[in-house]
Amino acid sequence: MSLIETLVEVGAHMLWPVSCPVCGAVGKLLCEPCLRSLFGRPPLPRCLLCGEVIPCKVHGDNLSRIRAGSVYEGDMRELILMLKGKYESLAPRLGRGLAGIFPRPGLDVLVPVPLHLKSKRRYNQAEAIAKGLGDVWGVEVRNVARWTADVATRAGMNAAERLSLSQDVFDFGEDVAGLRLGLVDDVCTTGSTLSRLAGAARARGAEVVDAFVLASAAGRR
Ligand SMILES: [Zn+2]
Ligand SMILES: [Zn+2]
Structure with missing residues:
Protein backbone atom coordinates (compact mmCIF):
# COMPACT_ATOMS: atom_id res chain seq x y z
CA MET A 1 0.00 0.00 0.00
CA CYS A 31 -10.18 -8.03 10.31
CA GLU A 32 -7.25 -10.29 9.39
CA PRO A 33 -8.06 -13.17 11.80
CA CYS A 34 -11.68 -13.28 10.60
CA LEU A 35 -10.59 -13.11 6.95
CA ARG A 36 -8.24 -16.04 7.53
CA SER A 37 -10.80 -18.11 9.37
CA LEU A 38 -13.42 -17.52 6.65
CA PHE A 39 -11.10 -19.25 4.19
CA GLY A 40 -9.64 -21.71 6.70
CA ARG A 41 -11.40 -24.78 5.39
CA PRO A 42 -12.00 -24.56 1.64
CA PRO A 43 -14.28 -27.21 0.09
CA LEU A 44 -13.09 -29.67 -2.53
CA PRO A 45 -12.79 -28.24 -6.05
CA ARG A 46 -15.59 -28.94 -8.52
CA CYS A 47 -15.53 -29.78 -12.22
CA LEU A 48 -16.00 -26.66 -14.34
CA LEU A 49 -17.84 -28.69 -16.99
CA CYS A 50 -20.58 -30.11 -14.79
CA GLY A 51 -20.19 -28.85 -11.22
CA GLU A 52 -19.47 -32.28 -9.68
CA VAL A 53 -16.83 -32.63 -6.99
CA ILE A 54 -13.42 -33.60 -8.38
CA PRO A 55 -12.63 -36.32 -9.42
CA CYS A 56 -15.73 -35.98 -11.58
CA LYS A 57 -17.23 -39.33 -12.64
CA VAL A 58 -17.90 -38.04 -16.14
CA HIS A 59 -14.96 -35.77 -16.91
CA GLY A 60 -12.24 -37.18 -14.64
CA ASP A 61 -9.63 -35.28 -12.70
CA ASN A 62 -7.50 -33.48 -15.24
CA LEU A 63 -9.69 -30.50 -16.06
CA SER A 64 -10.57 -26.93 -15.25
CA ARG A 65 -11.96 -26.55 -11.79
CA ILE A 66 -14.23 -24.36 -9.76
CA ARG A 67 -12.15 -23.39 -6.74
CA ALA A 68 -14.10 -22.09 -3.77
CA GLY A 69 -12.67 -20.43 -0.67
CA SER A 70 -15.40 -21.66 1.63
CA VAL A 71 -18.77 -23.33 1.89
CA TYR A 72 -21.79 -21.05 1.42
CA GLU A 73 -23.01 -21.01 5.01
CA GLY A 74 -22.60 -19.16 8.30
CA ASP A 75 -20.55 -15.95 8.34
CA MET A 76 -19.53 -16.25 4.69
CA ARG A 77 -23.14 -16.49 3.60
CA GLU A 78 -24.00 -13.39 5.66
CA LEU A 79 -21.09 -11.46 4.17
CA ILE A 80 -22.04 -12.39 0.61
CA LEU A 81 -25.59 -11.22 1.27
CA MET A 82 -24.10 -7.94 2.57
CA LEU A 83 -22.14 -7.56 -0.69
CA LYS A 84 -25.38 -7.45 -2.58
CA GLY A 85 -26.38 -4.49 -0.47
CA LYS A 86 -24.30 -1.41 0.21
CA TYR A 87 -21.14 -3.02 1.56
CA GLU A 88 -19.26 -3.08 -1.69
CA SER A 89 -15.86 -2.39 -0.11
CA LEU A 90 -16.09 -5.87 1.41
CA ALA A 91 -15.88 -7.48 -2.04
CA PRO A 92 -12.25 -6.69 -2.93
CA ARG A 93 -11.24 -7.48 0.64
CA LEU A 94 -12.83 -10.93 0.36
CA GLY A 95 -11.19 -11.30 -3.05
CA ARG A 96 -7.78 -10.65 -1.52
CA GLY A 97 -8.46 -13.23 1.18
CA LEU A 98 -9.51 -15.75 -1.45
CA ALA A 99 -6.35 -15.11 -3.48
CA GLY A 100 -4.23 -15.84 -0.42
CA ILE A 101 -5.29 -19.48 -0.17
CA PHE A 102 -4.32 -20.50 -3.71
CA PRO A 103 -0.91 -20.45 -5.40
CA ARG A 104 -0.76 -17.72 -8.02
CA PRO A 105 -2.33 -19.28 -11.14
CA GLY A 106 -0.92 -18.87 -14.65
CA LEU A 107 -3.52 -16.45 -16.00
CA ASP A 108 -3.59 -13.54 -18.44
CA VAL A 109 -6.96 -12.11 -17.46
CA LEU A 110 -9.63 -12.47 -14.77
CA VAL A 111 -13.16 -12.33 -16.17
CA PRO A 112 -16.04 -11.76 -13.74
CA VAL A 113 -19.50 -13.18 -14.34
CA PRO A 114 -21.43 -10.11 -15.54
CA LEU A 115 -24.49 -8.59 -13.93
CA HIS A 116 -27.78 -9.70 -15.41
CA LEU A 117 -29.22 -7.49 -18.10
CA LYS A 118 -32.06 -6.27 -15.91
CA SER A 119 -30.03 -5.99 -12.71
CA LYS A 120 -30.60 -2.80 -10.77
CA ARG A 121 -27.44 -3.24 -8.74
CA ARG A 122 -24.98 -0.34 -8.69
CA TYR A 123 -21.94 -2.51 -9.07
CA ASN A 124 -20.95 -6.02 -10.05
CA GLN A 125 -19.80 -7.83 -6.91
CA ALA A 126 -18.05 -10.50 -9.01
CA GLU A 127 -15.96 -7.78 -10.65
CA ALA A 128 -15.09 -6.24 -7.27
CA ILE A 129 -14.03 -9.68 -5.96
CA ALA A 130 -11.95 -10.18 -9.11
CA LYS A 131 -10.17 -6.88 -8.42
CA GLY A 132 -9.05 -8.20 -5.03
CA LEU A 133 -7.80 -11.42 -6.63
CA GLY A 134 -6.07 -9.46 -9.39
CA ASP A 135 -4.33 -7.15 -6.90
CA VAL A 136 -2.75 -10.07 -5.08
CA TRP A 137 -1.92 -12.15 -8.14
CA GLY A 138 -0.91 -9.27 -10.41
CA VAL A 139 -3.52 -10.26 -13.01
CA GLU A 140 -5.60 -7.78 -15.00
CA VAL A 141 -9.40 -7.81 -14.57
CA ARG A 142 -11.46 -7.32 -17.70
CA ASN A 143 -15.21 -7.06 -17.52
CA VAL A 144 -15.66 -8.37 -21.07
CA ALA A 145 -18.41 -10.96 -20.70
CA ARG A 146 -22.08 -10.05 -20.97
CA TRP A 147 -25.40 -11.85 -20.97
CA THR A 148 -27.02 -12.06 -24.37
CA ALA A 149 -30.41 -13.14 -23.09
CA ASP A 150 -32.48 -12.27 -20.09
CA VAL A 151 -31.99 -15.24 -17.85
CA ALA A 152 -32.50 -13.30 -14.63
CA THR A 153 -35.35 -15.63 -13.79
CA ARG A 154 -33.11 -18.68 -13.90
CA ALA A 155 -32.97 -18.73 -10.10
CA GLY A 156 -36.53 -20.03 -10.28
CA MET A 157 -35.64 -22.80 -12.74
CA ASN A 158 -34.75 -26.33 -11.79
CA ALA A 159 -31.40 -27.88 -12.71
CA ALA A 160 -32.68 -29.50 -15.91
CA GLU A 161 -34.16 -26.22 -17.14
CA ARG A 162 -30.92 -24.38 -16.39
CA LEU A 163 -28.91 -26.96 -18.32
CA SER A 164 -31.21 -26.57 -21.30
CA LEU A 165 -30.19 -22.92 -21.59
CA SER A 166 -28.16 -22.35 -24.70
CA GLN A 167 -24.43 -21.81 -24.28
CA ASP A 168 -24.96 -18.59 -26.19
CA VAL A 169 -26.24 -16.84 -23.08
CA PHE A 170 -22.82 -15.15 -22.93
CA ASP A 171 -21.03 -12.95 -25.39
CA PHE A 172 -17.69 -11.14 -25.19
CA GLY A 173 -17.08 -7.46 -25.82
CA GLU A 174 -13.44 -8.09 -26.80
CA ASP A 175 -11.46 -10.76 -28.54
CA VAL A 176 -10.39 -13.31 -25.92
CA ALA A 177 -8.79 -15.81 -28.33
CA GLY A 178 -5.50 -17.19 -27.04
CA LEU A 179 -5.87 -15.71 -23.55
CA ARG A 180 -5.65 -17.79 -20.38
CA LEU A 181 -8.75 -16.85 -18.40
CA GLY A 182 -9.74 -17.20 -14.77
CA LEU A 183 -13.47 -16.79 -14.22
CA VAL A 184 -14.78 -15.15 -11.04
CA ASP A 185 -18.12 -15.16 -9.25
CA ASP A 186 -19.31 -14.69 -5.68
CA VAL A 187 -21.15 -17.97 -5.18
CA CYS A 188 -21.32 -21.25 -7.06
CA THR A 189 -24.52 -23.24 -6.55
CA THR A 190 -24.99 -25.75 -9.39
CA GLY A 191 -21.99 -24.51 -11.38
CA SER A 192 -24.10 -24.02 -14.50
CA THR A 193 -23.42 -20.27 -14.86
CA LEU A 194 -19.66 -20.78 -14.72
CA SER A 195 -19.73 -23.78 -17.06
CA ARG A 196 -21.77 -21.75 -19.59
CA LEU A 197 -19.34 -18.85 -19.38
CA ALA A 198 -16.38 -21.23 -19.74
CA GLY A 199 -18.01 -22.86 -22.77
CA ALA A 200 -18.65 -19.50 -24.40
CA ALA A 201 -15.06 -18.38 -23.79
CA ARG A 202 -13.64 -21.62 -25.19
CA ALA A 203 -15.86 -21.32 -28.26
CA ARG A 204 -14.07 -18.00 -28.86
CA GLY A 205 -10.62 -19.54 -28.59
CA ALA A 206 -9.76 -18.71 -24.98
CA GLU A 207 -8.17 -21.18 -22.61
CA VAL A 208 -10.21 -21.31 -19.42
CA VAL A 209 -7.83 -22.30 -16.64
CA ASP A 210 -10.07 -22.30 -13.57
CA ALA A 211 -12.93 -20.46 -11.93
CA PHE A 212 -12.68 -18.84 -8.50
CA VAL A 213 -15.60 -18.19 -6.15
CA LEU A 214 -15.86 -17.01 -2.57
CA ALA A 215 -18.17 -19.82 -1.65
CA SER A 216 -19.66 -23.01 -2.97
CA ALA A 217 -23.07 -24.45 -2.12
CA ALA A 218 -23.15 -26.34 1.17
CA GLY A 219 -23.05 -30.11 1.33
CA ARG A 220 -20.21 -30.48 -1.12
CA ARG A 221 -17.22 -30.44 1.13
ZN1 LIG B 1 -13.04 -9.79 12.85
ZN1 LIG C 1 -17.51 -33.01 -14.82
Missing part, protein backbone atom coordinates in the same frame (compact mmCIF):
# COMPACT_ATOMS: atom_id res chain seq x y z
CA SER A 2 1.40 3.43 -0.89
CA LEU A 3 1.79 6.22 1.65
CA ILE A 4 -1.06 8.13 0.03
CA GLU A 5 -3.33 5.11 0.24
CA THR A 6 -2.36 4.58 3.87
CA LEU A 7 -3.05 8.24 4.70
CA VAL A 8 -6.39 8.08 2.92
CA GLU A 9 -7.29 4.94 4.85
CA VAL A 10 -6.23 6.43 8.19
CA GLY A 11 -8.16 9.62 7.41
CA ALA A 12 -11.23 7.65 6.46
CA HIS A 13 -11.06 5.73 9.72
CA MET A 14 -10.97 8.95 11.71
CA LEU A 15 -14.02 10.26 9.91
CA TRP A 16 -15.96 7.01 9.67
CA PRO A 17 -14.71 4.39 12.14
CA VAL A 18 -15.25 0.94 10.71
CA SER A 19 -15.59 -2.37 12.43
CA CYS A 20 -15.27 -5.99 11.46
CA PRO A 21 -18.75 -7.32 10.53
CA VAL A 22 -17.82 -10.77 11.89
CA CYS A 23 -16.24 -10.10 15.32
CA GLY A 24 -16.99 -6.39 15.80
CA ALA A 25 -13.34 -5.35 16.28
CA VAL A 26 -12.94 -1.67 15.45
CA GLY A 27 -10.38 -0.61 12.86
CA LYS A 28 -10.76 -2.65 9.72
CA LEU A 29 -13.68 -3.72 7.60
CA LEU A 30 -13.20 -7.48 8.06
